[in-house]
Amino acid sequence: MTTFIDVDYGYQNPDLNLSQEDYSLLTDLYQLTMAACYTGEGIEQKRASFELFVRRLPDGFGYLIAMGLAQALEYLAKFRFNSAQIAALQETGIFTHVPDRFWSLLAEGAFTGDVWAVPEGTAVFANEPFLRVEAPLWQAQLVETYLLNTINYQTLIATKAARLRDIAGEKATLLEFGTRRAFSPQASLWAARAALAGGLDATSNVLAAIQLNQKPSGTMAHALVMALSALEGSEEQAFTAFHEYFPGAPLLIDTYDTVAAAQKLALKVKTGEMKLTGVRLDSGDLVSLSKTVRSLLPDVAIFASGDLDEWEIQRLKTEGAKIDGYGLGTKLVTGSPVNGVYKLVDIDSIPVMKMSSGKFTYPGRKQIFRAFTANKLQADKLGLSEESFSEEKPLLQLVMKDGKQLQPPESLTTIRQRTAVSVASLPEETRRLENPISVKVEISEMLQNLTEETKSQY
């Protein structure tokens, strides 16, 4: 059986880090081969509209919080191919049959299209576009991979963060601790941003916090207790030393015997030797331990960590655990993805749709129309972009025109507040963890008609 792979495993020094100018090559090969094919056929400048949406919500999710637009727009604004990148593509030997015009297109090209998007922090449901790109076909095609990468991941993290905040309540402190388990260093930065924008209070990731103008957050690790116990004689020495340099930081008390550690600290607090603000529990029965620790240290914040997620926080609260803050890591930053797709819906003013088994898409440029009653989401209608309804608010906004961003990036505060308002607007059945029922999206009559009409043409 012939295959088309010609693999050479000779390279010695892979550099798998990123610089901004690498981003235009961070795409699937077929985006480039298709763009070359469009150029060969002379249709590369035809106006194309692609929409980004999910066909289904992830299992157990009633809604998604759209996130990642800021990074998507930054990418589009900087989209370029330099001569080294073009030479690298030519050297692959894959493009030997494409017209020369393809190379001048890349060399001269930038993103010149329009982008419509829902603001970051907006709740969206299955089949509702988060974003639409309207651009010359070759550009709209090439940017697919990066836009999906950016928006899929940040949307997943923001949605989990919003669920965590919803379950934990406004008063709980929620800390993002996922860097060591995030899927690459850059993933940890993007996770931190999306987590804060989705409702968490702070991140332990120092670089992310500095880039986002936030104060990083953290406690201490078992290693410190173990090292100072071994070198200076006791766990108490470790507490005293750390507290001296970081009087505001919580102490980790589960390295050896949690209750014994809390008792020793209680004595120090009572005698005024230590002004303790917080402790962290990272193992054991968090319900009973937190109650014991609260009784011993009544004015000290108790933080919990260790594979926590929204389900576990709900259980801890239900069982009366005395916990003021949660460290969220592994289960926040990893797991099943948001499976966003990016589909052609209109080419040269011809609405198109995909008919593949189980992967049907609605044709045409669309708009989400959302009706509210007293700040509560009443109904969602998916219609065509040219439709308008008196009561419903259109959610997709023009955010980039002719390749130029129309507004400066929003602050994290703005996005975080929008997320909170979005979640609060949802029906209880959509917010709950157990078998959430998503908001039913009505299809407008015009979109229904267009769908039937388009279908009949295949």
Place this chain on the structure above:
Amino acid sequence: MTTFIDVDYGYQNPDLNLSQEDYSLLTDLYQLTMAACYTGEGIEQKRASFELFVRRLPDGFGYLIAMGLAQALEYLAKFRFNSAQIAALQETGIFTHVPDRFWSLLAEGAFTGDVWAVPEGTAVFANEPFLRVEAPLWQAQLVETYLLNTINYQTLIATKAARLRDIAGEKATLLEFGTRRAFSPQASLWAARAALAGGLDATSNVLAAIQLNQKPSGTMAHALVMALSALEGSEEQAFTAFHEYFPGAPLLIDTYDTVAAAQKLALKVKTGEMKLTGVRLDSGDLVSLSKTVRSLLPDVAIFASGDLDEWEIQRLKTEGAKIDGYGLGTKLVTGSPVNGVYKLVDIDSIPVMKMSSGKFTYPGRKQIFRAFTANKLQADKLGLSEESFSEEKPLLQLVMKDGKQLQPPESLTTIRQRTAVSVASLPEETRRLENPISVKVEISEMLQNLTEETKSQY
């Protein structure tokens, strides 16, 4: 309840991209506060040994393929703090009580320690260290977060790739298509590397392929079929055009009617109008469709894609699907993580261990001793690094001495071959997908004794 968080959401222009010099700040805050505490206590230069391992294998896994060492060593070799980074740390206001010596330590510091590691592509099991860092305490502590991030993710991907290759067989073509679902752009690069090193043939990620000196791979997307159908009249036009520019690339035939598309192509192949090498199926019943397509296009490679994983490939093979290659995306690059941890095992020649409930660790610097019989893994023993056994091969090797790398990075070919040999050496019960039984790791008598002795000192 007081908390220690002081959040300022005022920043307007987050830059969540990475440059190499950012990496030293890509760490959890507590690594820096602990390093400062060690400095305050005057113990920052004490020799510390930390080991990286998993307590449990991920659910359903019988082994792990260690990966990510090359990037870990690159990070250690470049580990530095510049003055802007130090100023940024000082501006957080978190370090106001630490001695000035901490700042000179960071300013002058580099990584000067030793690293022992198993070579990339080695199979490892629960409690076996992939890597040990022996360094001044402050350095060994600070590098934890990045080392875990790097090794956890690449090990996950390499292990999945090894399982995919094991199930699909040597002749199958396995393509990495995960970029759009990877958790950040950098994650897609690291996933591509680990997937190729773990046994896949090629990646669709153009940047990753170029960095790794590989030829990128890919087919075509539904958008091309939809655009050319709309503008030029038919799916056939789309096939003819794409084939003209990329005669070696497989055609995607499931946009409208898979069998009808295959029939049309069969006619073109029969008349000699088209020298078709491959087609791709992305939806529908892959078993029956692949059989039909094979009967219509007997000499054409059939590629399948669409949420495939090792389980689905096993099912397709069992049910007699006629598939020559698989595109692996979402389920390869996302999902539950490898939960590696990095634990202090020795400080200033004092072996230490963690006793937290359910999170017990073995004390002391360790070595993995592996016994083989005719290239088959016979038994694994976890012992102390100073032990030696005549029959068993010690797996951890010294790869960095006093901060200097001892060998140049290995080629992907070398690592890929080692992965294949490692998997082939495992018992059938460890390789199988259904309830795999991991290799039992024996604890040497010396390590047992040290563990009892260390325990008794707490």
